[in-house]
Amino acid sequence: MSEGNDKTKPTLIVNEGIEQPHTLNTESINQYRKKKIVRLNEPDYYIDGILAGDITILSKAITLIESSLSKHRETGQKVIDGCIGHSGNSLRIGITGVPGVGKSSFIETFGTYLTKNGNKVAVLAIDPSSQISGGSILGDKTRMEELSRNEMAFIRPSPSAGSLGGVARKTRETIILCEAAGFNIIIIETVGVGQSEIAVHSMVDFFLLLMLAGAGDELQGIKRGIMEMADMIAINKADGENIHKAKMAKVEYSNALHLYAPSESGWFPKVVTCSARTSAGLSDIWKLIKDFETLTRQNKFFELRRREQAKYWMYETLIESLKSEFFNDEKIKVLLPNFEKMVTNNNLSSFKAAAELIKVYKGE
Amino acid sequence: MSEGNDKTKPTLIVNEGIEQPHTLNTESINQYRKKKIVRLNEPDYYIDGILAGDITILSKAITLIESSLSKHRETGQKVIDGCIGHSGNSLRIGITGVPGVGKSSFIETFGTYLTKNGNKVAVLAIDPSSQISGGSILGDKTRMEELSRNEMAFIRPSPSAGSLGGVARKTRETIILCEAAGFNIIIIETVGVGQSEIAVHSMVDFFLLLMLAGAGDELQGIKRGIMEMADMIAINKADGENIHKAKMAKVEYSNALHLYAPSESGWFPKVVTCSARTSAGLSDIWKLIKDFETLTRQNKFFELRRREQAKYWMYETLIESLKSEFFNDEKIKVLLPNFEKMVTNNNLSSFKAAAELIKVYKGE
Numbered sequence: 001m002s003e004g005n006d007k008t009k010p011t012l013i014v015n016e017g018i019e020q021p022h023t024l025n026t027e028s029i030n031q032y033r034k035k036k037i038v039r040l041n042e043p044d045y046y047i048d049g050i051l052a053g054d055i056t057i058l059s060k061a062i063t064l065i066e067s068s069l070s071k072h073r074e075t076g077q078k079v080i081d082g083c084i085g086h087s088g089n090s091l092r093i094g095i096t097g098v099p100g101v102g103k104s105s106f107i108e109t110f111g112t113y114l115t116k117n118g119n120k121v122a123v124l125a126i127d128p129s130s131q132i133s134g135g136s137i138l139g140d141k142t143r144m145e146e147l148s149r150n151e152m153a154f155i156r157p158s159p160s161a162g163s164l165g166g167v168a169r170k171t172r173e174t175i176i177l178c179e180a181a182g183f184n185i186i187i188i189e190t191v192g193v194g195q196s197e198i199a200v201h202s203m204v205d206f207f208l209l210l211m212l213a214g215a216g217d218e219l220q221g222i223k224r225g226i227m228e229m230a231d232m233i234a235i236n237k238a239d240g241e242n243i244h245k246a247k248m249a250k251v252e253y254s255n256a257l258h259l260y261a262p263s264e265s266g267w268f269p270k271v272v273t274c275s276a277r278t279s280a281g282l283s284d285i286w287k288l289i290k291d292f293e294t295l296t297r298q299n300k301f302f303e304l305r306r307r308e309q310a311k312y313w314m315y316e317t318l319i320e321s322l323k324s325e326f327f328n329d330e331k332i333k334v335l336l337p338n339f340e341k342m343v344t345n346n347n348l349s350s351f352k353a354a355a356e357l358i359k360v361y362k363g364e
Numbered sequence: 365m366s367e368g369n370d371k372t373k374p375t376l377i378v379n380e381g382i383e384q385p386h387t388l389n390t391e392s393i394n395q396y397r398k399k400k401i402v403r404l405n406e407p408d409y410y411i412d413g414i415l416a417g418d419i420t421i422l423s424k425a426i427t428l429i430e431s432s433l434s435k436h437r438e439t440g441q442k443v444i445d446g447c448i449g450h451s452g453n454s455l456r457i458g459i460t461g462v463p464g465v466g467k468s469s470f471i472e473t474f475g476t477y478l479t480k481n482g483n484k485v486a487v488l489a490i491d492p493s494s495q496i497s498g499g500s501i502l503g504d505k506t507r508m509e510e511l512s513r514n515e516m517a518f519i520r521p522s523p524s525a526g527s528l529g530g531v532a533r534k535t536r537e538t539i540i541l542c543e544a545a546g547f548n549i550i551i552i553e554t555v556g557v558g559q560s561e562i563a564v565h566s567m568v569d570f571f572l573l574l575m576l577a578g579a580g581d582e583l584q585g586i587k588r589g590i591m592e593m594a595d596m597i598a599i600n601k602a603d604g605e606n607i608h609k610a611k612m613a614k615v616e617y618s619n620a621l622h623l624y625a626p627s628e629s630g631w632f633p634k635v636v637t638c639s640a641r642t643s644a645g646l647s648d649i650w651k652l653i654k655d656f657e658t659l660t661r662q663n664k665f666f667e668l669r670r671r672e673q674a675k676y677w678m679y680e681t682l683i684e685s686l687k688s689e690f691f692n693d694e695k696i697k698v699l700l701p702n703f704e705k706m707v708t709n710n711n712l713s714s715f716k717a718a719a720e721l722i723k724v725y726k727g728e
Contacts, residue, residue: 311714321718
């Protein structure tokens, strides 16, 4: 049974140092504690642990990345630097679909199927709403009970603090650590209703959209842009009396996809039916994903997309940093509310306001 | 006939000063020329002219805003400052639809209808592709021949240089000048295929989507997000044998719109049929737009949206400025290609690269 894939496990880092010496000698406790703390600030502690496949340490390193303390994040960045040379050896799969489509059950069943075939599977999530709703998509581990107990799997809920940009960046960094820890399949789950799909699409090799039969895409709240990004549409819950409807939906979506321009990848998006309950269709899905990988590795699109994604993330991070430094500037924080007021009252043009604020920021 | 709404008119600003004295006395020519040039750098020259409704001067002021010379743009900003207090008294209408839907003919006929009812109509455009195709949507004036000769109308093609952000900002600024010049209806045209709709939506009060009967929205290339923004869908070319098909399409789109959540404006999007050729439906469209204005002015949504838009543009301009200063920094320009290379070759993480570049930029 896996020990490390639960960040809610009540093992506090500093307490570990207290439990182990089993002595009341205060000096020795303090020395051990100090040594332990020093060790916990050393990037090598995490890098070595991650490269050895220790998922307790992997979990702790992700916590550093997600921390709001800059000291932790600095250590986290050094851990990423040490891991990046060992990353990249995985297939990254994005999975989306509206609430109720059965994403968690699908990932539970599909993930278990993959581990049975010898794969190590990490499941991550991007859910920027988690900070509002107070819980992430994967916050409730009971929804993936079997997979969360599986030694070949690692489940990590969505980072919960910050903007979509910040949440996505943390997940992007977590991918690097998981790959360095030996996970060869990374599944990134998101909810199919907004901008977060674009963020997920910018970090995966293959994008899978889960749908239900018997509901128009309008009813399912799926935006057309998301359908256009899909490398595969899987119509879930194709079991029992639902099988016929699912087959009809398959034809319908196949026709709809024909209206789109072909993808640069050379891959024509597939539509399949499946059932997380009966496991029907799962092996077909995996076979098609492998076909996609073979095709795009051969025609070099796989590598090309990864390179483009790395570049994209460099620019995204740059722009996020520029914005963050500006809006956290003390002078700007003081002035901004007044400028906003003048602009909304039409006493100052939006452009003049921006120009003045930039001047102040630059100390001119 | 309007003199000023054609920026391709071969009247060079400095030449005007030469033509008028009708004398060969070089000294007097030079003095006149000098005086004229000084005048052309004075914001008041433009502000006075615009407030007097002189559309030749309005045209020249827009050229300053669009100029690539910072001296011109500085004068342009001062002109905007002088005009902003006189702006805002118009109804701003965004019109979109894919090529072939008949946008130009619609605006020609609808604009002419509006001027006959005593309105002064300015037609602007946002077409970021114009820099690629070499011509803007409205570049070919012959497409709006009648309206371009109409004294109550002013047609200005899309600014052609720069990113969508830059093109949109210039159009946003041009709205202020047109309003100060007394135009009470501003029509902003864009092509219904991408991000430019979002930019237009962020600067108009009412958003009109033109569609054709007999083609699915997939075939028309309209993204669902654009349909969601529409306050009205007008099915164009509802004439002759096409009338029946157009009526059927009207029912279809009405049903589709019912699936969306109601808008904050309290307005339920309308679907109508019209014909730019026969003018059928134009008075209904105008009546509905006025209904929208009445409703949203009463429930304060009109004012609220304008305030939100002004704020949005302040932040957009701030972020554009931060990006532009960073990417035009000499040190960054030298380093960026190498960093990009290291990142795409997976020798450096996207995040480390961004952090290093920010350090260099800040001189740390």
